Amino acid sequence: MTQRKGFLSLGAFLYPSGHHIAAWRHPEAKADAGIDFRHYIELAQAAEAAKFDLIFLADGVGTRGDNVDFLSRTAHSYQAQFEPITLLSALAAVTQRIGLVATASTSFNEPYHIARKFASLDHISGGRAGWNLVTSSSAHEARNFNREEHFAHADRYERASEFADVVAGLWNSWEDDAFERDKAGGRFYDPDKRHVLHHRGKHFSVQGPLNVSRPPQGHPVVVQAGSSEAGRELAARTAEAVFTAQQTLEDAVAFYADIKGRLARYGRDADDLKILPGVFPVVGRSESEAKEKFEQLQSLIDPVVGLALVSGLTGGFDLSGHPLDGPIPPLPETNASKSRQQLMIDLARRENLTIRQLYQRVAGARGHWQLVGTPGQIADQLEERFVHHGADGYNIMAPTLPGGLTDFIALVLPELRRRGLFRSEYEGRTLREHLGLKRPAHPAPAARKAIAGAREATPLSVPAAG
Amino acid sequence: MTQRKGFLSLGAFLYPSGHHIAAWRHPEAKADAGIDFRHYIELAQAAEAAKFDLIFLADGVGTRGDNVDFLSRTAHSYQAQFEPITLLSALAAVTQRIGLVATASTSFNEPYHIARKFASLDHISGGRAGWNLVTSSSAHEARNFNREEHFAHADRYERASEFADVVAGLWNSWEDDAFERDKAGGRFYDPDKRHVLHHRGKHFSVQGPLNVSRPPQGHPVVVQAGSSEAGRELAARTAEAVFTAQQTLEDAVAFYADIKGRLARYGRDADDLKILPGVFPVVGRSESEAKEKFEQLQSLIDPVVGLALVSGLTGGFDLSGHPLDGPIPPLPETNASKSRQQLMIDLARRENLTIRQLYQRVAGARGHWQLVGTPGQIADQLEERFVHHGADGYNIMAPTLPGGLTDFIALVLPELRRRGLFRSEYEGRTLREHLGLKRPAHPAPAARKAIAGAREATPLSVPAAG
Numbered sequence: 001m002t003q004r005k006g007f008l009s010l011g012a013f014l015y016p017s018g019h020h021i022a023a024w025r026h027p028e029a030k031a032d033a034g035i036d037f038r039h040y041i042e043l044a045q046a047a048e049a050a051k052f053d054l055i056f057l058a059d060g061v062g063t064r065g066d067n068v069d070f071l072s073r074t075a076h077s078y079q080a081q082f083e084p085i086t087l088l089s090a091l092a093a094v095t096q097r098i099g100l101v102a103t104a105s106t107s108f109n110e111p112y113h114i115a116r117k118f119a120s121l122d123h124i125s126g127g128r129a130g131w132n133l134v135t136s137s138s139a140h141e142a143r144n145f146n147r148e149e150h151f152a153h154a155d156r157y158e159r160a161s162e163f164a165d166v167v168a169g170l171w172n173s174w175e176d177d178a179f180e181r182d183k184a185g186g187r188f189y190d191p192d193k194r195h196v197l198h199h200r201g202k203h204f205s206v207q208g209p210l211n212v213s214r215p216p217q218g219h220p221v222v223v224q225a226g227s228s229e230a231g232r233e234l235a236a237r238t239a240e241a242v243f244t245a246q247q248t249l250e251d252a253v254a255f256y257a258d259i260k261g262r263l264a265r266y267g268r269d270a271d272d273l274k275i276l277p278g279v280f281p282v283v284g285r286s287e288s289e290a291k292e293k294f295e296q297l298q299s300l301i302d303p304v305v306g307l308a309l310v311s312g313l314t315g316g317f318d319l320s321g322h323p324l325d326g327p328i329p330p331l332p333e334t335n336a337s338k339s340r341q342q343l344m345i346d347l348a349r350r351e352n353l354t355i356r357q358l359y360q361r362v363a364g365a366r367g368h369w370q371l372v373g374t375p376g377q378i379a380d381q382l383e384e385r386f387v388h389h390g391a392d393g394y395n396i397m398a399p400t401l402p403g404g405l406t407d408f409i410a411l412v413l414p415e416l417r418r419r420g421l422f423r424s425e426y427e428g429r430t431l432r433e434h435l436g437l438k439r440p441a442h443p444a445p446a447a448r449k450a451i452a453g454a455r456e457a458t459p460l461s462v463p464a465a466g
Numbered sequence: 467m468t469q470r471k472g473f474l475s476l477g478a479f480l481y482p483s484g485h486h487i488a489a490w491r492h493p494e495a496k497a498d499a500g501i502d503f504r505h506y507i508e509l510a511q512a513a514e515a516a517k518f519d520l521i522f523l524a525d526g527v528g529t530r531g532d533n534v535d536f537l538s539r540t541a542h543s544y545q546a547q548f549e550p551i552t553l554l555s556a557l558a559a560v561t562q563r564i565g566l567v568a569t570a571s572t573s574f575n576e577p578y579h580i581a582r583k584f585a586s587l588d589h590i591s592g593g594r595a596g597w598n599l600v601t602s603s604s605a606h607e608a609r610n611f612n613r614e615e616h617f618a619h620a621d622r623y624e625r626a627s628e629f630a631d632v633v634a635g636l637w638n639s640w641e642d643d644a645f646e647r648d649k650a651g652g653r654f655y656d657p658d659k660r661h662v663l664h665h666r667g668k669h670f671s672v673q674g675p676l677n678v679s680r681p682p683q684g685h686p687v688v689v690q691a692g693s694s695e696a697g698r699e700l701a702a703r704t705a706e707a708v709f710t711a712q713q714t715l716e717d718a719v720a721f722y723a724d725i726k727g728r729l730a731r732y733g734r735d736a737d738d739l740k741i742l743p744g745v746f747p748v749v750g751r752s753e754s755e756a757k758e759k760f761e762q763l764q765s766l767i768d769p770v771v772g773l774a775l776v777s778g779l780t781g782g783f784d785l786s787g788h789p790l791d792g793p794i795p796p797l798p799e800t801n802a803s804k805s806r807q808q809l810m811i812d813l814a815r816r817e818n819l820t821i822r823q824l825y826q827r828v829a830g831a832r833g834h835w836q837l838v839g840t841p842g843q844i845a846d847q848l849e850e851r852f853v854h855h856g857a858d859g860y861n862i863m864a865p866t867l868p869g870g871l872t873d874f875i876a877l878v879l880p881e882l883r884r885r886g887l888f889r890s891e892y893e894g895r896t897l898r899e900h901l902g903l904k905r906p907a908h909p910a911p912a913a914r915k916a917i918a919g920a921r922e923a924t925p926l927s928v929p930a931a932g
Contacts, residue, residue: 024647024649024654025649025652026649027649029649031647031649031654032645032647035589035678035679037559037589037590037592041559060677061578061579061582061677062677063675063676063677076654077647077654079645079654079655079660079675079677079679080640080645080655080676080677080678080679081677081678082586082589082590082678083582083583083585083586083678085552085555085583086551086552086555086583086586086587086590087555087586087590089551089552089553089555089556090555090556090558090559090590091559092556092559093503093507093556093558093560094559094560108576108578109579110574110610110611110612112527112574112611113527113575113579116527116549117549117551117552119549120548120549120552120553121552123501123503123548124503124548124552124553124556126503140673143671143672144578144672144673144674145576145578145672146576146670146672147671174546179498179545179546181490181497181498181543183490183491183493183495186491186766186768188490188497188542188543188545189545189546194545204612205609205612205613206609206610206611206612207606207609207610208610209529209545210529210546211526211528211529211530211545211546211547212501212546212547212548212549213500213501213545213546300652302652
């Protein structure tokens with residue numbers, strides 16, 4: 001296969017009992033994993049021992065599954081679990097090197113709180129924090145925050161864009177060396193190195209400064225997941241990693257080229273943003289073992305839950321009146337996540353799936369890339385997409401946890417290492433260093449230097465008077 | 467001295483380098499304590515080894531000291547530090563028994579986020595979370611949240627009151643045994659044990675349910691600090707511990723009687739709320755050693771910082787035009803924290819203090835109760851207030867950290883234990899158990915039982931037909 005320099009990046013996307021929708025029903029599953037802190041410690045420490053770049057936590061500000069109110073929800077296991085920022089902060093104390101990425105929505109939060117919590121987590125963890133910026137697209141979340149409906153797609157992204165700018169501005173409230181802490185002189189900080197934001201925009205007025213000193217990473221790493229036009233543009237301008245969901249090599253390469261192609265417009269290099277598709281791997285020592293594992297999980301899916309899932313992924317549209325073994329009906333455009341809706345529809349058309357086949361097809365990875373096979377087969381696929389510039393790495397969505405993650409570590413990682421595709425030791429200390437991302441410099445020192453340079457230069461360029 | 471049953475409760479109120487305003491300038495201080503996670507681990511573990519009930523973290527949603535813009539702030543050390551919820555979550559992972567209380571404002575937060583984060587922390591810590599409910603009273607905080615001015619006192623408390631109800635309602639979203647996790651039957655939860663809040667009030671519309679199962683403590687412990695009329699009434703209705711600041715035994719006993727006297731109105735017992743004044747102890751092996759320690763800290767106060775502090779505590783009123791060695795001028799009423807303002811004015815009048823004397827008097831404990839003496843003298847004072855029902859325990863505000871806390875542990879705790887006033891071992895596992903607070907029962911099972919009882923009773927009480 002073609003060569004490509006450097007290692008691929010790996011995230012361990014943690015989800016209570018695993019990513020397969022029926023994972024909690026697996027005989028080995030801890031069904032109460034969502035509130036079992038010991039379980040998450042084991043997962044985080046296993047991922048760190050295996051030298052993953054990061055662990056990743058999704059989020060929603062409501063009980064998941066409630067966007068499909070017309071269906072029974074009692075078989076959903078995502079109703080109640082830890083909140084990601086508290087959980088990652090706790091995991092920071094029992095890990096040393098692995099990155100810690102939590103999702104937080106811009107739709108029902110305030111930028112001051114988000115800037116502050118991720119800056120604090122970055123300090124607690126010694127530079128390992130990342131924020132997965134999302135927008136919220138379901139009415140059941142809006143109803144927990146004084147609204148009847150979620151924001152329309154365009155408004156959501158406009159708000160998210162301003163939100164990202166305010167957060168970045170707040171992270172620059174203090175220069176890296178603003179705090180002198182001069183005991184004898186009684187000066188705690190240098191007032192010239194304190195920057196008050198004074199932001200006044202359409203959605204937010206935020207004065208600042210942030211009450212946390214500049215994060216060890218400069219800025220915690222900003223991750224995004226949107227694949228719509230607005231989402232892509234926001235990612236190109238502000239994100240440093242994109243978590244995405246293309247199903248085929250062709251789509252992945254096109255998406256990769258599209259996003260990377262947008263960066264120059266914002267004065268950014270291709271290496272300033274990493275593309276990390278989600279991968280749902282079912283690994284077996286033989287192909288048949290992998291298939292059996294997968295079939296066992298598939299057999300545990302309650303049809304009602306499968307249908308609810310497809311309805312949710314296609315925009316909350318009620319499919320319950322349509323025959324399970326018939327085709328997906330034409331769907332009206334909604335305000336919900338456009339990119340996921342389109343991915344579902346494309347998948348159903350490409351593979352000519354019935355409603356039942358579609359839910360069976362997506363139940364595990366919830367629309368992400370599903371690989372069922374031997375370590376070699378899975379490594380082939382991961383390598384192919386990496387070397388063809390369809391991905392810079394992957395966010396691993398283990399079907400069951402811890403089993404699916406420990407299988408991946410025990411079986412697939414040695415194969416990736418044998419091929420020179422993944423590290424055996426951490427080279428750096430921060431999440432940024434793991435991902436190969438530059439540390440953002442504070443803009444003020446360079447600006448000061450330029451002004452001072454101009455002052456010094458002036459006398460030389462002005463002819464002597466008289 | 468009079469006897470009183472049971473132990474007193476002790477909180478370790480952690481503050482970066484210590485509570486004395488010049489603590490960071492002390493030769494032994496870690497001036498960067500506010501972002502030194504190792505420092506906080508040592509403090510939390512020391513407090514736990516000493517069997518404190520809890521550690522306590524204050525908070526503000528802006529840089530502290532910015533409410534006195536007309537004065538130099540560069541000697542303030544409270545500009546930048548960890549955010550409390552992330553910090554406590556991280557500390558939860560490296561402690562086993564001690565309670566974890568973080569402050570969070572109701573003025574610039576949403577109840578869904580607060581209910582969720584404290585419920586999550588309660589699960590992570592195995593039932594050790596507490597929320598110190600405050601309102602925000604400074605314009606510089608408001609300006610970080612889309613406002614020019616903070617809310618007026620009455621509005622703040624009205625909002626806080628509704629906020630507390632929504633949070634309590636969300637913590638009851640799920641009954642304790644709502645999650646069946648029946649793998650074979652495919653039922654994750656019992657829908658009859660899921661309670662949707664459907665709150666619609668003046669300040670908040672929150673549908674629920676919360677996406678965290680019921681906290682191990684039922685509800686995390688709710689702490690409050692307001693001493694105004696509105697603050698006292700809110701505490702009597704909703705709080706389980708009150709952190710307060712009376713200077714004299716007489717005031718403490720009056721405050722204690724007042725608050726406890728309000729409880730019956732809400733169907734609560736006197737034991738359902740604990741009163742924990744702040745205490746700023748400077749301990750020496752001899753009286754002169756204690757005084758020397760204190761004078762060393764006092765000598766480190768920058769007069770500008772002292773003046774800023776007094777201005778801040780008296781409502782943000784600019785005192786800089788008045789002579790430092792003259793009396794406190796009459797102050798106009800402000801929208802700021804009324805109780806603290808009144809405490810300052812009363813103190814200045816009672817002791818006939820000049821502006822300079824007032825700042826020297828309050829700089830250490832920022833208006834809290836200051837005790838400088840030997841272990842015996844300090845224990846006498848703590849015992850006296852406890853046995854006279856002026857306090858159920860204390861929140862210890864060590865002048866320097868870790869030194870002031872380790873001194874208190876090494877010198878005062880043995881004296882308290884000798885007198886039978888403080889535990890030598892934890893009796894319980896949760897913060898509620900440490901404080902002697904009942905676990906709130908979910909209201910639904912009792913209601914169901916009553917209905918079932920009524921149904922069963924009905925046939926017996928109806929005469930046989932025919």
